[in-house]
Amino acid sequence: ISKNRSLLIVMEGIDGCGKGRQLALCRAWMEERTGKKTGGWVEPNIENPTGKLIKRIIKNSSVDDPFELQRMFVIDRAVNILTLFKYPEYPLDFYLMDRYAYSTIAFGMSFGKSAEDFIKLHDDVLGSFMVWPDLTFFIDISADTSLFRIHSRLQSTLFEQDLIKVTDKAFERLDIQQKARNNYLTLAKRNDIGKIVVLNGERTPKKIFEDVKKAVSKHFGI
Numbered sequence: 001i002s003k004n005r006s007l008l009i010v011m012e013g014i015d016g017c018g019k020g021r022q023l024a025l026c027r028a029w030m031e032e033r034t035g036k037k038t039g040g041w042v043e044p045n046i047e048n049p050t051g052k053l054i055k056r057i058i059k060n061s062s063v064d065d066p067f068e069l070q071r072m073f074v075i076d077r078a079v080n081i082l083t084l085f086k087y088p089e090y091p092l093d094f095y096l097m098d099r100y101a102y103s104t105i106a107f108g109m110s111f112g113k114s115a116e117d118f119i120k121l122h123d124d125v126l127g128s129f130m131v132w133p134d135l136t137f138f139i140d141i142s143a144d145t146s147l148f149r150i151h152s153r154l155q156s157t158l159f160e161q162d163l164i165k166v167t168d169k170a171f172e173r174l175d176i177q178q179k180a181r182n183n184y185l186t187l188a189k190r191n192d193i194g195k196i197v198v199l200n201g202e203r204t205p206k207k208i209f210e211d212v213k214k215a216v217s218k219h220f221g222i
Contacts, residue, residue, distance in 0.1 A: 016149035110179035139201035
């Protein structure tokens with residue numbers, strides 16, 4: 001592990017996998033163990049012009065070219081890497097992310113492009129400034145579990161009529177979630193874009209987090 005720059009940990013997975021909860025648990029645990037504050041940012045970053053445009057496109061469901069949308073994510077990511085990670089005003093030892101480059105690759109592949117297309121896209125935009133994660137957790141759940149959790153989450157916040165509309169739309173994405181899951185599992189077998197640890201996300205958050213702590217402790221000597 002490099003001692004010359006900040007280190008990057010990422011939680012990845014399809015919708016509903018619980019990565020947000022694991023990220024919060026990991027951040028609190030690491031700050032307690034190391035006594036140091038951790039950082040991170042949200043993508044797309046609405047502080048950036050490209051991030052604002054991505055948000056507007058997604059909100060209006062006007063994605064005409066999936067590859068172009070992912071290219072915009074990479075441009076937004078480039079600004080984040082340079083301003084918040086490589087040359088931040090106040091550098092930190094660890095940055096923890098809820099999704100990052102692997103989301104671009106895994107979901108982008110669902111529309112027919114190869115992993116190499118998206119890896120090259122990052123290289124074309126960032127070149128030597130690209131930072132692949134030092135450790136990535138892929139929290140693996142089935143597409144059926146993903147939609148069940150999304151439905152359960154929405155059930156308490158939406159009226160029945162709105163819930164039916166959202167559920168119908170979600171089931172249209174079942175094939176995309178399944179493809180993305182398969183793509184994540186394929187990426188986990190690579191060794192050229194950072195270390196990826198696959199976790200069984202069908203378990204309780206507590207059991208998942210035990211594995212997160214073990215891997216972080218082993219990988220970073222915490």
